[in-house]
Amino acid sequence: MALLRGLLVVATATLLAACATNPVTGDRQLALVSEGQEIEIGRQVAAGAEQQMGLVDDEALQAYVQRLGMQLAQASERPDLPWRFRVADDPTPNAFAAPGGFIYITRGMLALLRNEAELVSILGHEIGHVTARHSVAMMSRAQLAQLGLGIGSIISPTVAQFGDLAAGGLQLLFLRYGRDAERQADDLGYRYALEQGYDVRQMTNVFAALQQSAQLAGQSPVPSWFATHPYPEERIARIEKQLTTLPTVVEPRRIGEDTYLARIDGLAYGDDPRKGYFEANRFLHPELAFRLDFPRDWRTQNFAQAVVAGSPREDALIQLMLVPGTLQEAAERFFRQEGLTAGRVRSQSVNGLSAIIGAFQAQTEQTQLGGVATFISLEGRTYRILAYSPVAQFAGYERTFRAVGTSFARLTDAKALARQPQRIAIVRVPRAMTVAAFNSAYPSAIPIEQLALINQMAGPEAIMPARFQAKRVVGE
Numbered sequence: 001m002a003l004l005r006g007l008l009v010v011a012t013a014t015l016l017a018a019c020a021t022n023p024v025t026g027d028r029q030l031a032l033v034s035e036g037q038e039i040e041i042g043r044q045v046a047a048g049a050e051q052q053m054g055l056v057d058d059e060a061l062q063a064y065v066q067r068l069g070m071q072l073a074q075a076s077e078r079p080d081l082p083w084r085f086r087v088a089d090d091p092t093p094n095a096f097a098a099p100g101g102f103i104y105i106t107r108g109m110l111a112l113l114r115n116e117a118e119l120v121s122i123l124g125h126e127i128g129h130v131t132a133r134h135s136v137a138m139m140s141r142a143q144l145a146q147l148g149l150g151i152g153s154i155i156s157p158t159v160a161q162f163g164d165l166a167a168g169g170l171q172l173l174f175l176r177y178g179r180d181a182e183r184q185a186d187d188l189g190y191r192y193a194l195e196q197g198y199d200v201r202q203m204t205n206v207f208a209a210l211q212q213s214a215q216l217a218g219q220s221p222v223p224s225w226f227a228t229h230p231y232p233e234e235r236i237a238r239i240e241k242q243l244t245t246l247p248t249v250v251e252p253r254r255i256g257e258d259t260y261l262a263r264i265d266g267l268a269y270g271d272d273p274r275k276g277y278f279e280a281n282r283f284l285h286p287e288l289a290f291r292l293d294f295p296r297d298w299r300t301q302n303f304a305q306a307v308v309a310g311s312p313r314e315d316a317l318i319q320l321m322l323v324p325g326t327l328q329e330a331a332e333r334f335f336r337q338e339g340l341t342a343g344r345v346r347s348q349s350v351n352g353l354s355a356i357i358g359a360f361q362a363q364t365e366q367t368q369l370g371g372v373a374t375f376i377s378l379e380g381r382t383y384r385i386l387a388y389s390p391v392a393q394f395a396g397y398e399r400t401f402r403a404v405g406t407s408f409a410r411l412t413d414a415k416a417l418a419r420q421p422q423r424i425a426i427v428r429v430p431r432a433m434t435v436a437a438f439n440s441a442y443p444s445a446i447p448i449e450q451l452a453l454i455n456q457m458a459g460p461e462a463i464m465p466a467r468f469q470a471k472r473v474v475g476e
């Protein structure tokens with residue numbers, strides 16, 4: 001929400017701004033955002049996105065993706081942006097660009113790819129969105145809409161923390177750009193990859209794999225690249241047409257299969273249970289060793305920064321997060337803030353842990369909220385469980401809110417504490433074999449359709465050639 005306010009300030013300040021030249025097309029276009037502002041907004045969006053999704057904890061892999069991205073970006077129309085390429089710790093296959101040159105690819109996307117040329121084609125596409133200033137164009141429109149409707153202006157800073165966590169940074173990243181912008185990004189990405197000597201024929205594999213993966217998609221707060229990048233058939237056809245214009249005799253082009261597969265050997269696959277997982281309505285966090293029971297039938301999401309649950313009628317929200325300070329400090333800071341009226345606040349023990357629990361009311365521009373805030377201390381960390389609804393509904397929810405707060409407990413189950421993510425392992429197959437035969441010889445912890453998918457094989461009966469470097473998934 002701080003981000004939203006930042007955007008509004010920028011938009012207001014620049015409403016008078018006029019035309020700028022698009023770096024890619026050379027066209028003059030209405031630009032509400034200068035390059036300096038574009039970079040500043042991008043930095044904020046990137047910081048928010050990194051906090052919410054987290055980055056994969058593998059410096060060698062991060063440096064590798066940064067190096068590949070920089071090769072392309074430095075040869076683009078906007079070499080001097082503060083380009084940043086990172087692998088986001090999310091299992092859903094996606095990639096996205098924030099304005100100003102902040103580009104993210106998920107580990108879920110890396111799991112689907114087989115070589116560097118494919119990776120570069122995706123980075124090139126996202127670079128294209130930045131060099132052609134697509135996000136800036138979209139942002140300007142979004143800002144105008146906000147200004148026009150008066151949405152987003154908030155009376156009290158108190159209310160900033162009542163915003164939907166999914167809003168803000170992530171939503172700006174998951175904009176759908178429209179068909180023309182996607183075509184342009186495809187064309188730019190194609191050109192950037194070609195200029196660096198990559199085998200651009202690999203691009204079509206990516207689309208095919210994404211199309212296949214859409215059917216196997218799991219639940220995640222992050223939409224897949226397939227969802228934010230529609231019309232795959234049309235795009236494959238376009239790339240194939242461009243490929244026919246390549247000279248028939250070409251020098252060997254860069255594919256980079258060995259390097260790429262070595263980099264992703266050992267990469268986490270699927271949801272990472274160490275960062276928290278659900279068993280029905282119970283949330284368990286092995287790394288931080290706690291558990292919490294959300295109400296049945298509520299919609300839950302586990303973000304890097306918080307766990308959020310929404311009521312089936314979408315009129316109540318519960319949010320669990322770590323907050324700075326001791327139990328007393330955190331509770332005092334919360335209940336004494338401006339714009340918030342605290343009810344009875346008291347200290348008590350919750351499953352053997354020190355806690356402070358209190359009801360409150362807070363005024364937002366749209367509505368008066370009623371809620372319960374529970375603060376709990378465990379292993380020197382302070383947790384806050386914030387549950388609220390419009391004040392008219394609060395009476396109906398209060399028992400539920402208090403029950404969730406007091407369900408917080410130390411996680412002691414040894415099996416839950418030891419949970420580890422599944423990981424990709426690379427195996428060179430000794431002889432030609434079907435995916436099914438490979439799965440018998442080297443069992444994987446995932447369904448066979450998914451195994452075929454990450455190996456870019458059509459299905460269980462497709463044949464892996466001799467010496468093929470296959471991915472398998474090991475772990476529970």
Ligand SMILES: [Zn+2]
Nearest residue numbers: 129182185229
């Ligand atoms: Zn795109």
